[in-house]
Amino acid sequence: DFSRETLADKLPPLSASTPVMVVMEGIFVYLDDAQRSSTFDALRRAYPRHTLICDLSTRAFMERYGKTLKRRIEALGARLAFLPEDPAADFHDAGYWLEARYSLVEKTLIYSGNTLSALLAWFLPRALRDGLALHVFRLISQSPASAPNLADTQRR
Numbered sequence: 605d606f607s608r609e610t611l612a613d614k615l616p617p618l619s620a621s622t623p624v625m626v627v628m629e630g631i632f633v634y635l636d637d638a639q640r641s642s643t644f645d646a647l648r649r650a651y652p653r654h655t656l657i658c659d660l661s662t663r664a665f666m667e668r669y670g671k672t673l674k675r676r677i678e679a680l681g682a683r684l685a686f687l688p689e690d691p692a693a694d695f696h697d698a699g700y701w702l703e704a705r706y707s708l709v710e711k712t713l714i715y716s717g718n719t720l721s722a723l724l725a726w727f728l729p730r731a732l733r734d735g736l737a738l739h740v741f742r743l744i745s746q747s748p749a750s751a752p753n754l755a756d757t758q759r760r
Contacts, residue, residue, distance in 0.1 A: 612646035624651040628658045636685040644698040648743060656700065656741045659708065660691035665735020692739060699745035706738045 618624060626647060635643060647654055666674055666687050674684055688694060692702045710725040710733055725733060 610646065611643055612650065615646060615650040618651065620652050622651075622653065624654040626651065626654050626656045628656065630659060632658055632691070633661055633684050633686050634682060640686065640694065641698070644695075644700075648699065652743070654743050655703070656695075656743070658739055658741075660737060660739050661687060662691060662731070662735040663687040663689055664731040668729075668731050669735065692741075695739070695741050699743060700741035701744045702739060703742045704740040707733050708736045708738055709733055711738075 628643075631643075632640065647656065661670065666684065677684060686694075692705070696702065707725070709728065713721040713725040716722070
């Protein structure tokens, strides 16, 4: 519960030269701008050589395919705060480079073991196929303002 404790308070200390892999599944969709910024800052300070792996959803995906899920989450008192058209852009602005992006819907169909399902992935609407994805980001800048503008060349 980060309303009482900060992420920075919970991150174990490691040498600044140690490469670190951070996995945050199902987190960013709930964080508002200030909370995302605080998370990025905490990770940057604690682990200057980290790679961040997280799942991200687009607004189009949630509006078309996640309405029931969104209602259920909100009925529990939570709020989906981060549903942009391009979630990776926010990470770029925070000093991250998009290293890889994997459609979770496509990978699920591919790993089903059914060849027909794997082929079906290519015919799904783009908002469904690409709207929920696993993203792998590498921190490239300690200062978000100095990050090169790579977002447009990295769309996959």
